Amino acid sequence: MKSASNRHEQALTAVVVAVFAAFSVVVFALEDPPELPSQYLSSAVALAVVATPWVIAARRMWRAWWSPTSDVTTRDVPSPLLASAAKALPSNRRDWGTAMEAELAHLQSVAGRWQFALGCVRTALFPSLNNRAPAVVLVVAVAVVGVGLAVGLALPAIAVFSVTFVVLIGIAMMLAMARSQRLREGLPSPGVIVVGLVGVAGCIALTAYFLLEHPSSIGAFDPIVAVVLAVVLAGSLWLTVSPPKGLTSSRVAQRCGVGAALVLGGSFAVTSRLALETQLDLDAGVAAYLMFAPIVILFFGSAIAAMREGSFRAGVQAAVWTALLGTLLVFVIYFPEVLGWHRLEGRLLLDGETGYPVGVNLRDAIVWILVWLPIWGLPFGVIGASAGAVRGKSPTDPQVASA
Amino acid sequence: MRSRRPSKQTMAVVLALAENPPTWRHGYELCQRLNLKAGSLYPILMRLAERGMLEAAWEEDAPVGRPPRHLYRLTGSGLAMAAELSAASTQTASPVRLLPRGEAP
Numbered sequence: 316m317k318s319a320s321n322r323h324e325q326a327l328t329a330v331v332v333a334v335f336a337a338f339s340v341v342v343f344a345l346e347d348p349p350e351l352p353s354q355y356l357s358s359a360v361a362l363a364v365v366a367t368p369w370v371i372a373a374r375r376m377w378r379a380w381w382s383p384t385s386d387v388t389t390r391d392v393p394s395p396l397l398a399s400a401a402k403a404l405p406s407n408r409r410d411w412g413t414a415m416e417a418e419l420a421h422l423q424s425v426a427g428r429w430q431f432a433l434g435c436v437r438t439a440l441f442p443s444l445n446n447r448a449p450a451v452v453l454v455v456a457v458a459v460v461g462v463g464l465a466v467g468l469a470l471p472a473i474a475v476f477s478v479t480f481v482v483l484i485g486i487a488m489m490l491a492m493a494r495s496q497r498l499r500e501g502l503p504s505p506g507v508i509v510v511g512l513v514g515v516a517g518c519i520a521l522t523a524y525f526l527l528e529h530p531s532s533i534g535a536f537d538p539i540v541a542v543v544l545a546v547v548l549a550g551s552l553w554l555t556v557s558p559p560k561g562l563t564s565s566r567v568a569q570r571c572g573v574g575a576a577l578v579l580g581g582s583f584a585v586t587s588r589l590a591l592e593t594q595l596d597l598d599a600g601v602a603a604y605l606m607f608a609p610i611v612i613l614f615f616g617s618a619i620a621a622m623r624e625g626s627f628r629a630g631v632q633a634a635v636w637t638a639l640l641g642t643l644l645v646f647v648i649y650f651p652e653v654l655g656w657h658r659l660e661g662r663l664l665l666d667g668e669t670g671y672p673v674g675v676n677l678r679d680a681i682v683w684i685l686v687w688l689p690i691w692g693l694p695f696g697v698i699g700a701s702a703g704a705v706r707g708k709s710p711t712d713p714q715v716a717s718a
Numbered sequence: 719m720r721s722r723r724p725s726k727q728t729m730a731v732v733l734a735l736a737e738n739p740p741t742w743r744h745g746y747e748l749c750q751r752l753n754l755k756a757g758s759l760y761p762i763l764m765r766l767a768e769r770g771m772l773e774a775a776w777e778e779d780a781p782v783g784r785p786p787r788h789l790y791r792l793t794g795s796g797l798a799m800a801a802e803l804s805a806a807s808t809q810t811a812s813p814v815r816l817l818p819r820g821e822a823p
Contacts, residue, residue: 434757
């Protein structure tokens with residue numbers, strides 16, 4: 316049993332490494348290739364540094380939720396997969412999820428179980444719209460064309476972003492309508508909704524303002540960067556207003572997530588201000604902050620949530636909320652700070668280099684705040700959740716068993 | 719409200735259930751019989767049930783150690799729909815029938 320578990324963990328490690336390797340290949344394909352062989356080595360080292368926390372976090376989640384020795388599941392993957400997807404069904408269709416799970420329990424062949432479970436997962440996650448589909452598709456299509464034309468005329472630089480964002484929100488709305496009662500169920504706390512909505516609106520408004528006021532940013536806002544921004548913001552909006560049930564079961568986790576996100580945003584602003592006022596370490600920009608602060612804040616925010624709830628799951632929830640909301644807040648704070656740094660010999664906020672047009676900061680903010688920060692910080696939140704759950708475990712706490 | 723013609727797969731499910739109306743059938747059995755994937759069958763069953771054409775019940779004599787399955791059969795209005803579909807399909811050149819698993823076209 317133990318060797319099988321080890322094999323599963325090794326396979327999981329290989330999958331995580333493969334994902335990061337594939338990501339690196341894509342980045343190399345999109346960017347200019349390194350000029351020196353040594354740059355490949357440094358890229359490999361950077362890849363290892365980023366992937367290692369994810370490997371540790373993935374193995375912790377595996378042991379807690381999916382391994383044969385965990386309390387909550389067996390080695391059979393189709394059953395927990397279907398059980399998780401069935402939770403996405405609206406309450407008026409919850410019986411159907413139970414029916415699918417019961418049907419699966421009667422199937423013997425491995426291939427048949429996988430095929431049946433995957434079909435049911437599709438049904439649960441992407442329910443049909445029935446006769447409302449044509450109307451919704453029409454509304455989304457009109458919205459996409461309208462927004463595309465309006466924004467294309469008013470601010471051409473942001474047209475790709477706007478159209479992508481509206482398309483993604485349209486798809487999300489169609490899913491929400493298909494689930495009909497989903498939006499009313501399991502809404503996150505008001506704090507999460509307020510910070511999330513303000514964050515997304517702020518990110519869009521500041522990006523548009525930056526593109527308008529600083530034409531040098533238009534060149535840095537190429538279609539790939541625009542699509543990345545749209546995907547991240549649409550995803551953030553969706554998670555804020557209609558998160559999966561797995562993220563909303565603990566109010567403590569949401570409070571810890573909001574609190575840690577505010578600490579992340581606030582400490583970022585203070586770090587930038589202090590550097591500007593003292594004129595110390597300007598050459599380093601905020602790179603060191605972005606490297607170390609997410610580790611500490613996500614680790615302790617999640618550990619506190621896990622410890623208070625005695626639950627690994629609550630800690631992971633706090634980590635997700637911190638990464639999501641903290642990223643939005645830091646992005647919003649980034650732009651006002653950029654202007655102060657640019658006045659000092661055209662410094663970039665990210666790494667303090669001088670002589671760059673201010674517009675370069677827009678691409679830095681999207682790549683290093685919206686993409687890098689959550690990817691880097693989230694696994695430390697999971698590791699913190701694991702540590703907190705161990706410290707907060709109480710034999711009498713029923714949640715420990717389901718952690 | 720305008721009533722839309724059901725899809726070929728929906729018609730096949732309705733006609734299969736109408737072959738022996740009193741018999742309860744479970745989902746995987748219908749998947750196998752009609753060569754439908756679960757991702758296609760369950761949305762059809764859900765829609766039929768929500769329109770009052772399908773009756774569902776939990777299995778009473780489930781094997782020991784297994785959860786009871788959901789069983790389905792047509793209601794009166796479901797049978798009326800099946801009769802209409804059957805009549806319509808006999809008037810067309812290609813009657814509605816999905817292939818059972820393993821049967822060559």
